[in-house]
Amino acid sequence: MAAAANSNSDNLTLDKVREALIRQEDTIVFRLIQRANFPVNSPTYDEKFASFSGSLLQFVVKETEALQSKVGRYENPEEQPFSPENLPPSLVPPQANPPVLHPAAASININEKIWDFYFNQLLPLFAVPGDDGNYASTASSDLDCLQAISRRIHYGYYVAEVKFKDAPQDYEPAIRAQDREGLMKLLTFEAVEEMVKKRVEKKAAVFGQDVCLVDNGNGKCKVDPSVVSRLYGEWIMPLTKLVQVEYLLRRLD
Numbered sequence: 170m171a172a173a174a175n176s177n178s179d180n181l182t183l184d185k186v187r188e189a190l191i192r193q194e195d196t197i198v199f200r201l202i203q204r205a206n207f208p209v210n211s212p213t214y215d216e217k218f219a220s221f222s223g224s225l226l227q228f229v230v231k232e233t234e235a236l237q238s239k240v241g242r243y244e245n246p247e248e249q250p251f252s253p254e255n256l257p258p259s260l261v262p263p264q265a266n267p268p269v270l271h272p273a274a275a276s277i278n279i280n281e282k283i284w285d286f287y288f289n290q291l292l293p294l295f296a297v298p299g300d301d302g303n304y305a306s307t308a309s310s311d312l313d314c315l316q317a318i319s320r321r322i323h324y325g326y327y328v329a330e331v332k333f334k335d336a337p338q339d340y341e342p343a344i345r346a347q348d349r350e351g352l353m354k355l356l357t358f359e360a361v362e363e364m365v366k367k368r369v370e371k372k373a374a375v376f377g378q379d380v381c382l383v384d385n386g387n388g389k390c391k392v393d394p395s396v397v398s399r400l401y402g403e404w405i406m407p408l409t410k411l412v413q414v415e416y417l418l419r420r421l422d
Protein backbone atom coordinates (compact mmCIF):
# COMPACT_ATOMS: atom_id res chain seq x y z
CA MET A 170 0.00 0.00 0.00
CA ALA A 171 2.69 2.51 0.94
CA ALA A 172 4.68 1.33 -2.03
CA ALA A 173 1.84 2.41 -4.30
CA ALA A 174 2.19 6.00 -3.20
CA ASN A 175 5.90 5.70 -2.90
CA SER A 176 7.14 4.08 -6.06
CA ASN A 177 5.93 6.30 -8.87
CA SER A 178 4.84 9.91 -8.86
CA ASP A 179 1.98 9.12 -11.31
CA ASN A 180 0.46 6.99 -8.57
CA LEU A 181 0.49 9.86 -6.15
CA THR A 182 -3.11 11.08 -5.95
CA LEU A 183 -4.88 12.34 -2.86
CA ASP A 184 -7.30 9.40 -3.06
CA LYS A 185 -4.45 6.87 -3.12
CA VAL A 186 -2.66 8.56 -0.26
CA ARG A 187 -5.86 8.67 1.81
CA GLU A 188 -6.44 4.98 1.01
CA ALA A 189 -2.97 4.18 2.39
CA LEU A 190 -3.77 6.16 5.55
CA ILE A 191 -7.03 4.21 5.98
CA ARG A 192 -5.16 0.89 5.77
CA GLN A 193 -2.66 2.11 8.32
CA GLU A 194 -5.56 2.66 10.74
CA ASP A 195 -6.05 -1.11 10.85
CA THR A 196 -2.41 -1.64 11.76
CA ILE A 197 -2.51 0.99 14.48
CA VAL A 198 -5.71 -0.38 16.06
CA PHE A 199 -4.41 -3.98 16.03
CA ARG A 200 -1.09 -2.97 17.56
CA LEU A 201 -2.81 -1.08 20.36
CA ILE A 202 -4.95 -4.17 21.01
CA GLN A 203 -1.76 -6.22 21.16
CA ARG A 204 -0.11 -3.84 23.64
CA ALA A 205 -3.27 -3.89 25.77
CA ASN A 206 -2.64 -7.61 26.36
CA PHE A 207 -0.03 -6.49 28.89
CA PRO A 208 -0.40 -4.21 31.86
CA VAL A 209 1.75 -1.07 32.06
CA ASN A 210 4.79 -3.12 33.22
CA SER A 211 6.74 -0.11 34.45
CA PRO A 212 10.12 -1.93 34.98
CA THR A 213 10.34 -1.97 31.13
CA TYR A 214 10.96 1.77 31.35
CA ASP A 215 13.24 1.78 34.39
CA GLU A 216 16.48 3.54 33.45
CA LYS A 217 18.43 1.21 35.75
CA PHE A 218 17.05 -2.14 34.62
CA ALA A 219 19.58 -5.00 34.66
CA SER A 220 22.92 -4.21 33.01
CA PHE A 221 21.62 -2.26 29.99
CA SER A 222 22.76 1.29 29.57
CA GLY A 223 19.31 2.88 29.81
CA SER A 224 15.99 1.06 30.04
CA LEU A 225 15.05 -2.29 28.57
CA LEU A 226 12.77 -0.39 26.20
CA GLN A 227 15.61 1.86 25.00
CA PHE A 228 17.79 -1.20 24.46
CA VAL A 229 15.10 -2.99 22.43
CA VAL A 230 14.47 0.13 20.33
CA LYS A 231 18.16 0.73 19.61
CA GLU A 232 18.99 -2.89 18.75
CA THR A 233 15.82 -3.47 16.70
CA GLU A 234 16.29 -0.28 14.71
CA ALA A 235 19.96 -1.13 14.07
CA LEU A 236 18.95 -4.47 12.52
CA GLN A 237 16.09 -2.89 10.57
CA SER A 238 18.41 -0.19 9.28
CA LYS A 239 20.80 -2.83 7.93
CA VAL A 240 17.94 -4.38 5.94
CA GLY A 241 16.89 -1.05 4.48
CA ARG A 242 13.91 0.07 6.57
CA TYR A 243 15.04 3.68 6.75
CA GLU A 244 15.58 3.95 3.00
CA ASN A 245 11.81 4.56 2.92
CA PRO A 246 11.23 8.24 3.63
CA GLU A 247 8.16 7.65 5.82
CA GLU A 248 10.09 5.31 8.11
CA GLN A 249 11.88 7.47 10.66
CA PRO A 250 13.96 5.98 13.47
CA PHE A 251 13.41 6.71 17.17
CA SER A 252 17.09 6.16 17.90
CA PRO A 253 18.80 7.77 14.91
CA GLU A 254 22.25 8.18 16.47
CA ASN A 255 24.87 5.88 14.93
CA LEU A 256 22.45 3.73 12.94
CA PRO A 257 24.35 1.26 10.74
CA PRO A 258 23.97 1.78 6.97
CA SER A 259 21.63 -0.29 4.81
CA LEU A 260 23.21 -3.40 3.30
CA VAL A 261 20.53 -3.85 0.64
CA PRO A 262 20.76 -2.22 -2.82
CA PRO A 263 18.78 1.05 -3.10
CA GLN A 264 15.47 0.95 -4.99
CA ALA A 265 15.60 2.04 -8.60
CA ASN A 266 12.42 4.17 -8.40
CA PRO A 267 12.86 7.89 -8.91
CA PRO A 268 12.17 9.85 -5.70
CA VAL A 269 8.63 11.20 -5.38
CA LEU A 270 9.31 13.59 -2.52
CA HIS A 271 11.40 16.73 -2.16
CA PRO A 272 14.66 15.82 -0.36
CA ALA A 273 13.57 18.05 2.56
CA ALA A 274 11.46 15.13 3.81
CA ALA A 275 14.60 13.41 5.09
CA SER A 276 15.25 16.24 7.54
CA ILE A 277 11.80 16.11 9.17
CA ASN A 278 11.64 13.61 12.03
CA ILE A 279 9.16 14.40 14.81
CA ASN A 280 9.56 11.11 16.66
CA GLU A 281 10.53 12.86 19.90
CA LYS A 282 7.03 14.34 20.08
CA ILE A 283 5.50 10.94 19.25
CA TRP A 284 7.57 9.20 21.93
CA ASP A 285 6.53 11.83 24.45
CA PHE A 286 2.76 11.64 23.93
CA TYR A 287 2.77 7.85 23.57
CA PHE A 288 4.43 7.16 26.93
CA ASN A 289 3.25 10.13 28.94
CA GLN A 290 -0.33 10.47 27.78
CA LEU A 291 -1.60 7.63 25.61
CA LEU A 292 -0.24 4.48 27.24
CA PRO A 293 -1.90 5.10 30.65
CA LEU A 294 -5.23 5.47 28.82
CA PHE A 295 -5.24 1.95 27.37
CA ALA A 296 -2.85 -0.27 29.37
CA VAL A 297 -4.15 -1.31 32.77
CA PRO A 298 -1.93 -0.67 35.80
CA GLY A 299 0.11 -3.66 36.95
CA ASP A 300 3.12 -5.85 36.34
CA ASP A 301 3.03 -9.37 34.82
CA GLY A 302 6.79 -9.63 34.19
CA ASN A 303 6.54 -9.74 30.37
CA TYR A 304 8.97 -6.86 29.85
CA ALA A 305 10.56 -7.97 26.56
CA SER A 306 7.18 -8.50 24.89
CA THR A 307 5.97 -5.22 26.30
CA ALA A 308 8.94 -3.34 24.84
CA SER A 309 8.55 -4.97 21.39
CA SER A 310 4.87 -4.21 21.46
CA ASP A 311 5.51 -0.56 22.35
CA LEU A 312 7.95 -0.29 19.47
CA ASP A 313 5.35 -1.83 17.12
CA CYS A 314 2.83 0.82 18.20
CA LEU A 315 5.36 3.64 17.94
CA GLN A 316 6.49 2.58 14.47
CA ALA A 317 2.94 2.30 13.12
CA ILE A 318 1.99 5.69 14.56
CA SER A 319 5.21 7.32 13.35
CA ARG A 320 4.82 5.95 9.84
CA ARG A 321 1.25 7.27 9.70
CA ILE A 322 2.32 10.71 10.88
CA HIS A 323 5.37 10.97 8.59
CA TYR A 324 3.15 9.90 5.71
CA GLY A 325 2.21 13.57 5.87
CA TYR A 326 5.09 14.13 3.41
CA TYR A 327 3.07 12.41 0.68
CA VAL A 328 -0.15 14.18 1.64
CA ALA A 329 1.65 17.52 1.43
CA GLU A 330 3.37 16.68 -1.84
CA VAL A 331 0.14 15.69 -3.54
CA LYS A 332 -1.75 18.72 -2.22
CA PHE A 333 1.07 20.99 -3.43
CA LYS A 334 1.16 19.36 -6.88
CA ASP A 335 -2.63 19.67 -7.20
CA ALA A 336 -2.66 23.41 -6.43
CA PRO A 337 0.80 25.03 -6.62
CA GLN A 338 -0.82 28.41 -7.28
CA ASP A 339 -2.44 28.27 -3.81
CA TYR A 340 0.55 26.93 -1.91
CA GLU A 341 3.46 28.85 -3.46
CA PRO A 342 2.59 32.31 -2.06
CA ALA A 343 2.19 30.88 1.46
CA ILE A 344 5.47 28.97 1.13
CA ARG A 345 7.35 32.03 -0.09
CA ALA A 346 5.92 34.02 2.82
CA GLN A 347 6.83 31.10 5.18
CA ASP A 348 3.26 31.46 6.46
CA ARG A 349 2.65 28.48 8.75
CA GLU A 350 -0.89 29.45 9.63
CA GLY A 351 -1.84 30.02 6.01
CA LEU A 352 -0.42 26.62 5.04
CA MET A 353 -2.23 24.93 7.91
CA LYS A 354 -5.53 26.42 6.71
CA LEU A 355 -4.93 25.36 3.12
CA LEU A 356 -4.20 21.74 3.97
CA THR A 357 -6.87 21.21 6.62
CA PHE A 358 -10.11 19.44 5.74
CA GLU A 359 -12.24 19.34 8.86
CA ALA A 360 -14.92 17.11 7.36
CA VAL A 361 -12.26 14.51 6.51
CA GLU A 362 -10.88 14.68 10.05
CA GLU A 363 -14.33 14.11 11.57
CA MET A 364 -14.83 11.08 9.34
CA VAL A 365 -11.42 9.67 10.30
CA LYS A 366 -12.21 9.97 14.03
CA LYS A 367 -15.55 8.19 13.60
CA ARG A 368 -14.06 5.45 11.45
CA VAL A 369 -11.20 4.62 13.81
CA GLU A 370 -13.61 4.54 16.74
CA LYS A 371 -15.72 2.03 14.84
CA LYS A 372 -12.67 -0.03 13.87
CA ALA A 373 -11.61 -0.22 17.52
CA ALA A 374 -15.14 -1.40 18.44
CA VAL A 375 -15.19 -4.06 15.69
CA PHE A 376 -11.59 -5.31 15.88
CA GLY A 377 -11.54 -5.28 19.68
CA GLN A 378 -14.58 -7.50 20.27
CA ASP A 379 -14.37 -10.87 21.93
CA VAL A 380 -15.51 -13.27 19.23
CA CYS A 381 -17.59 -16.15 20.63
CA LEU A 382 -19.42 -18.94 18.85
CA VAL A 383 -22.54 -18.83 20.96
CA ASP A 384 -23.21 -15.12 21.30
CA ASN A 385 -21.63 -11.79 20.48
CA GLY A 386 -19.19 -11.76 23.35
CA ASN A 387 -19.45 -9.60 26.44
CA GLY A 388 -19.57 -6.27 24.61
CA LYS A 389 -16.33 -5.10 26.17
CA CYS A 390 -13.65 -3.84 23.78
CA LYS A 391 -9.96 -4.65 24.20
CA VAL A 392 -9.08 -1.00 23.67
CA ASP A 393 -11.64 1.70 24.48
CA PRO A 394 -12.83 3.01 21.07
CA SER A 395 -13.05 6.56 22.43
CA VAL A 396 -9.32 6.42 23.27
CA VAL A 397 -8.54 5.56 19.64
CA SER A 398 -10.68 8.45 18.44
CA ARG A 399 -8.83 10.72 20.89
CA LEU A 400 -5.47 9.38 19.70
CA TYR A 401 -6.35 10.51 16.20
CA GLY A 402 -8.02 13.78 17.15
CA GLU A 403 -5.44 14.99 19.66
CA TRP A 404 -2.19 13.57 18.36
CA ILE A 405 -2.08 11.69 15.06
CA MET A 406 -3.91 14.18 12.86
CA PRO A 407 -2.40 17.36 14.37
CA LEU A 408 1.09 15.85 14.04
CA THR A 409 0.43 14.66 10.47
CA LYS A 410 -0.49 18.24 9.70
CA LEU A 411 2.66 19.49 11.42
CA VAL A 412 4.71 17.20 9.15
CA GLN A 413 2.80 18.57 6.16
CA VAL A 414 3.52 22.17 7.16
CA GLU A 415 7.21 21.49 7.85
CA TYR A 416 7.53 19.77 4.48
CA LEU A 417 5.76 22.53 2.59
CA LEU A 418 7.84 25.26 4.23
CA ARG A 419 10.89 23.63 2.62
CA ARG A 420 9.17 22.53 -0.61
CA LEU A 421 10.62 25.33 -2.78
CA ASP A 422 14.20 25.21 -1.37
Ligand SMILES: C=C(O[C@@H]1C=C(C(=O)O)C=C[C@H]1O)C(=O)O
Pocket residue numbers: 187190328356357358359361362365405406407409410
Ligand atom coordinates in the same frame (compact mmCIF):
# COMPACT_ATOMS: atom_id res chain seq x y z
C1 LIG B 1 -4.25 13.81 5.70
C2 LIG B 1 -4.92 14.85 5.25
O1 LIG B 1 -4.70 16.17 5.68
C3 LIG B 1 -5.24 16.65 6.88
C4 LIG B 1 -4.97 15.68 7.94
C5 LIG B 1 -5.79 14.62 8.10
C6 LIG B 1 -5.32 13.36 8.76
O2 LIG B 1 -4.22 13.34 9.30
O3 LIG B 1 -6.04 12.34 8.64
C7 LIG B 1 -7.09 14.68 7.62
C8 LIG B 1 -7.56 15.76 6.94
C9 LIG B 1 -6.74 16.95 6.72
O4 LIG B 1 -7.16 17.97 7.59
C10 LIG B 1 -5.99 14.70 4.26
O5 LIG B 1 -6.43 15.71 3.71
O6 LIG B 1 -6.38 13.55 4.01
